[in-house]
Amino acid sequence: MTGFFHETAFYGADDEFLALVVPFLEGGLRAGEPTVVACAEENTALLRGALGDTSIMYLPGADQYSRPSEAITTYRDLFRDHTAGGATQMRVVGDVPHPGVGVRWDWWARYEAAANQAYAEFPVWGLCPYDTRTTPAEVLADVVRTHPNIASPSGTPVANPGFVEGLPHSAQVPDVLEQACPLVELVDPTAGAVRAAVSAAIGTTRLSEDDTHDLVYAASEIVTNGLTYGVAPIRFRLWADERRVVVAVTDRGPGPSDPLAGLVPTTATESAGLGLWILHRTCDYVSMGRDAEGFTVRASVGGQT
Template sequence: MTGFFHETAFYGTDDDFLAHAVPFLEDGLRAGEPSVVACSEQNTELLRGTLGRTGVIFRPGTGQYSRPSEAIANYLDLFREYTAGGAQQMRVIGQVPHPGTGARWDWWARYEAAVNQAYAEFPVWGLCPYDTRTTPADVLADVVSTHPNIATAPGTHEANPGYRAGLASSPPLPDVLEEGVPLVELVDPAAGTVREAVGNAIDGMDLDEEAAHDAVYAASEIVTNGLTHGVAPVRFRLWADGARVVLAVTDHGPGPSDPTAGLVPTTETRSAGLGLWILHRTCDYVSMGRDADGFTVRVSVGGQT
């Protein structure tokens, strides 16, 4: 195998999960391939109990999938390490967070689309099993559209006719704070004006110094991004509840067509990629997408989303 083989599988019982996962890992171990598991705690224990002491590399799923940009950066480091060490093939079983496990989905849907490109240079077989008992139907639809390959039954590995290259279909959803009136609303503002307005709005909030800095930086960055790469008018809004800040910038452009925008490390300073990547590494939540109002970048800092 050359390049990234991105596969999904659906299961409805613990036995179904093991029927997909155990042969996948055992075959990799027999071939001398680095084999990594980053699953839920329950499924990790199921695999440990079934496989016993083996050479499988277990990573805590909650740590590996803390946020999409972190997951991609960590996997890229891992793949480079094993490739430099002589690995000709690697295997990964990873379970991506979704609303059934308490996570916001749209940035993880973008992750599943982006990794087809982000990991393309590495000889990795990635298996993404989803539990049909807990995964919402709209998430399962996105999973089908973002995985070029599918294991319809244990041991089968087929091209997925439902795969659609590019962005996942799940639209970003407004934050619950957006049900209220914005504390700040500006149209076509300069970045300096936005920084000052955000600093004044969050002064006295229950945010630590780092979170307050992240909020001001994020506001400046998404406004600059909209003014530079979007289509006027560019509208900036801020909501807050005392411990959490939500920022949104909407313009009338199409937004980036690259599914990896903001999710992969970059040093390109002339595009939106670097600033968006920093946002994805510092903010608690980032969403990007189009709706009837235009293209919106939305970030949340502090508290829980």
């Protein structure tokens, strides 16, 4: 294979998981290929029990998939190092998080779409297995749309007729804090006005100093992005409880069509730029997409709900 071969698989029992993944990993080991596992603890334990002591590199799934931008950065560094060391083929199997394991899906759906471009330069066979016992139907639909290949029951990859280039059309899901009236609401504000309003509004929260700094930066950056690339009016809102804060910026434009926007660093003037990438690496959650109100960027600090 050349370039990134992005494949998914579906299973409904532990034995089915092993039947799909063990041959995939054993094939990499026999070929002398760098072989990586980044799965949840339960699946990692199953694989270690089935494979025994091997040269497989095990990455803690919770760490590898803490944020989409972190996952991309870590994988690209890993692939670059192995390629520089002479590897001509690599294999990776990873459990991408989703609501069935308590994680919001929007930015992971974007990750699955972005992976097709983010890893395209590397000779990697990536397998993303999904457990049908825990994965919601709408997530499975996005998985089909974002993977060019699906593993057959025999383990042989086949082209996926359901694959669609570009971003999946996952519905925007407002945060639960948005059920209340916003504490701050501004229209076409300057970045400075947003920073001042946010600093004043979150003074009574229990955010750490780092989270406070990240939130003020995030709010300023999202508004700047809207003013630069969006279509007026630019509407800024903020909600908060004692421990968590959500900010949202909505404009009437279409938003970026590039799946990589915010997930990889860029300074290109025609894209969302470096700021959204930093946003994705500092906030606990970032959502980007269109709904009836327009294109909205949401970010939360203080944990996910």
